[in-house]
Amino acid sequence: MAVDLATRPGASSPETHPLVRVEDLLLHFPVYKGILRRQVGAVRAVDGLTFDIRRGETLGLVGESGCGKSTTGRTLLRLYRASGGRILFEGQDIAELEGERLRRMRPRMQMIFQDPQASLNPRMTVGAIIAEPLIEHGVHKAEARRAKVRELLDAVGLNPDYVNRYPHEFSGGQRQRIGIARALALDPDFIVCDEPIAALDVSIQAQVVNLLKDLQKKLGLTYLFISHDLSMVKHIADRVAVMYLGKIVELADVRTLFSAPKHPYTKALLSAVPVPDPTVEASRRRISCSRATYPIPPIRLPAASSAPAARRRSTDVFRKSRSGGRSIPAATWPAIACKEGGL
């Protein structure tokens, strides 16, 4: 059975190559307007990302909602076609792969979705859902498939007897386990976890995160763990990338990032994490972003003049908050981003 492959090559051995390497990744969603549906601009959801993910590690990707985290994850898995840049998976550029060659890459990289309800087809039984990847990638014997499905259910902590149930008969946490089982079905090396616990009850979040950690240890998986919950990321990630408006503003080791954040945006994010200690919590200062001067919808119109305007607007992102946070000119951001992003 593949789920308990003791170790994979590279899972334990020190690795020189990163498993995934992203170079200058761009993803722009075109924006159309008018009856003629002319393209008037683009949402630059992912705007020049460069980073590595080492084999066996968990890279956390944090940032507020709408900054492009999901889009990054989906582009890495080629669910979207990158507008530019390279995605190297074990050294092979998959950004341009098409058709059958892309399909053959798919088993290597899988995804766990944010909304376990929406990501399971309500009209299929759990057995059919988990068997689908097996069918698509050539496990043709029904008997072998059934056995594998039961093993997978068992591996994610579900009763294998429930193969004939429908997703709505399960709780949120159980549904997420089904999603995890499906992602594991093809023995992937790399899994993008797109806020896998955001839709779950707090009491269940830890269980799912621990399951993910156990599976990682057992199967030598590599994760890109997307979240806006910094405390969870602190718990699971080895390194953390902080994303803001389609760019990575800071990428550092998890300990460094939490103890000595460099970028003002990272500090702002960290300042928003509640501390489980009443005295500390009371004296905690929040650095807040003022809504009025918030730098934008990440839409940039093609007119050249709009770019400086956007930059001008973004210079006073961080106003002094009432509690007395420092104001830091955002103009210095790119410099920090370069320093940290260069790795």
Next chain:
Amino acid sequence: MSDAVIKPPQGTPGAPLVTRQRTLAADVWRQFRQHRGGVLGAVVFLSIVLLVIFGPYIHGIDPQALNVRDKNQGISLTHPMGTDNLGRDMFAQVLAGGRTSLSVGITAMLLSLLVGTTIGVVAGYFRRADGLLMRLTDLFLALPLLPLLLVIIMLFRDTLRAAFGPETGIFLLIVFVIGITSWMQTARIVRGAVLSVKEQEFVVAAKSIGTRERRIVTRHILPNVLSPIMVSATLGIATAIITESALSFLGLGFPSDYPTWGRLLYDGVNFMAINPSRVIWPGLAISLTVLSINYIGDGLRDALDPRIRGR
């Protein structure tokens, strides 16, 4: 609540933990039986179908037999639905008319459903085809249908008659004409449903698995747009029966010695004052059929949805 405890399926308290293979058909059937309206509809519709098929063997009067002396009679044992102005037995005519109306209705509905669903799914799923197919749909919607029907029938009636004989020829023509002029609503509704289903995460999940497009459509999209298709289907039979009636009325449907429900209805309209039963019976037959089919559709739609199935 602990995450590891699995709740028993609703509706079957204390059910044993089954591993028995669940088949879709069995599940759907089990749930359909729970739907009172659906079951009633099915019983009525089946009775109508059986009556129409086997009735003429029991009620052996020839629907075309003239008997002017017995014209415009009321209900009696020999003529359960009375007679018309030429003394023909109404019951025999309604039974004979039902055969034609039902087969036209069902076949035309299937054709229109096939065309509408195909166009709707392709337009909704493949963005490149969308513009063209929807303009085509708009074009058909904008066409003045009646003149179009007239022209088509005028052009092809004789050719088809020559090729398939008068009855089969006109049957094919009418089914075809109704089918290709009534798929547009289905196409639009299905396209809309596909557009919303295809944005759901389980479709993205299927893509990330590497599921082929064809199978994404058949396994993920189609089953999730079944409800609107079922609704279209039931409405489709009704419209088809009614369109056929209108055509018969205009003298473009089946020949006059070939009764259909619509034809009987329209023939009866002129005599409504003298003999109201001439419109009541065919009208009742049409309404009962359409209504029962609607209820069946309702029950099927619920039975096909596993989220409702448990209730």
